[in-house]
Amino acid sequence: MTLKLALSGIRGRLRNLIVLLAGLVVSIAIFYMFQTMAWNTAFITHNAMINSIQLVYAMGSFLLAAVTLFYVIYAGGFLFSLRQREYGMYMTIGARRSRVRTVMLLEWLVIGGAAIVIGMALGCGLALLVSSLLANMLDTTFSGYRALYGPAVLFTVVFYVALLAVTALWSQLKLGRMRLLQLLRAGDSAERPARAGRGAFWGGLLGLGALLIGYIALTFMEQLREIGLLAATVMTPLGTYLLFMTWLPRLVRRAGRSDRRLAGIRAFTNGQLAFRVRDLSRMLATTALLVALGTGAIAGGIAFLNDAYLKARQSGQYDIVLENPDPQQLELLRAVTFEERHELRVKREDAVAWVARADLEAMLAHTPPVLEDGTVLEEALPGGQQAITWTSHPQWRQLLSGVLPASALGADEIRLADNSYFGAIGTAATTVWFGRSDDFLAYTDIWGELESGRTAYHWSKYDQYQDNLGLAGGTVFMGFFLGVAFLTMMASCLMFKILSGASTDARRYALLRKLGVRGERMRASIRRELGYLFLLPGAAGLLHVLVGMNLFAFILQQPYYRLWLPLLMFAVIYGLYYLVTVWMYNRLALPAPVSGDVPHTRQTGGGTRYPGGSMSRN
Known part of the structure; x- marks a missing residue:
């Protein structure tokens, strides 16, 4: 009989309870999605761009758990407000208070159990869908992430079962404190909110000061560091709560008094x-x-x-550096708009890497190269066959170190050779093709295809x-x-x-x-x-x-x-x-x-006239 009462109560309020159920389902799904990362320490450590990422996720989990607790309590209060008068009716016709508590508990367990099952299924599906969409959008893979993660499933289920139990206990305690007349006449009693005293002004002023301190700490975080982080974490919430609790009610009340348009x-x-x-x-x-x-x-x-x-x-x-590019690679490069492109011939003889001077001269005659730090190469081309070192010619050494082929990386010296001397060197020449496009990100597919077949001998762009x-x-x-x-x-x-x-x-x-x-x-x-x-x-x-x-x-x-x-x-x-x-x-x-006018009324220029001659303006 008790179960029938609970199920009939759910059926009677089904349309309203569907919203409650949907809210709980979304809550569980979102909470589970977050826990799939919070419990997967290997994933968040591997994919973190900041230090102490575990602390960040611990704080995030704590905040989310606190918000979820309040959410479930509010949802339980919403269910109690829907059924409060009906619980009073049950006791009026002879039901014991303990039996009504059992009905309330069964209703909450049915709704909560259904929400957990549906929410976990939805959470797994959303985690898989969102991770796939983001991975495709970012053209990357999230190594170590699993949409169905055992520890996250267990923690989410245990956490929500505990929350539902706490909420059910809170509702039963609330029912136990209420008299029968209060249940039957729910909402009939007048509520008189406390008036704000003089302390509200000073409390709001204190809140404004705390909020300003929090904002200053956020703005100058680089200079304040740990002190700024602590100040922002404490002062911003403190100022927000004080302002909302003290000044906001006064502002709304004063706005109503001062606005003459507020009539009817x-x-x-x-x-x-x-x-x-x-x-x-x-x-x-x-x-x-x-x-x-x-x-x-x-x-x-x-x-x-x-x-x-x-x-x-x-x-x-440079966006791309290729060693002895083949015809297929050169064909791919034709689809790229280059602002700067060059070819450089290099030979290795014992401990010396020889670079063709004519290629460097052609480079200077076409477009002055731009170095890694964004500056334009300004050094004169070294004369003769002198060695290019970080001391004597730092800009040229910086330029060449990023484009030399694998055969030249182990050389003790880098020297220039004219065409006659370069041709006389008995080793085979390596041609290096390098260039800078008008937009690196516009050609990432081409760069990836070109890099896929290249033997990595230095860290490319x-x-x-x-x-x-x-x-x-x-x-x-x-x-x-x-x-x-x-x-x-x-x-x-x-x-x-x-x-x-x-x-x-x-x-x-x-x-x-x-x-x-x-x-x-x-x-x-x-x-x-x-x-x-x-x-x-x-x-x-x-x-x-x-x-x-x-x-x-x-x-x-x-x-x-x-x-x-x-x-x-x-x-x-x-x-x-x-x-x-x-x-x-x-x-x-x-x-x-709720549609149309009240029956037996007629509209006049001054408002709505009721039988008996009374007037009311809408």
């Missing part, structure tokens, strides 16, 4: 917002910080990837590009998973925290309905109210991101590169959760007949 339904919306902001201030501050962490993680990964591209363009004197790209790809991979995890959890927490109070607001909207407010006006009020609740922490979080990217300024050349991409991802995820929240809130809070 607009006044109601502002009143609802002012009432909610104080209750949700901690949640809004947490959301702002998670927006910053999630968006910043994705932006940081993209910035590291761009840094690999910049280093590829700037590293090495393409080799360095592949190495940097592999490391950056791992960082992008980790940043993407961490960012999506934080953004998803953040939006889910805010959504269920808002929805948990929807049943309380239902009576207010029912009263508005009786006063003649049209359904469309009420829906617009809800969209506006929830829009502010989503907009405030979102804007604060994005401000944290814009300032916080300075953290990478002394590591990366362009930390703000393509910042619009993670901002777009944030907007999409945040916007989807906003739309789902509005849809769910409309279903839970608005009375059933």
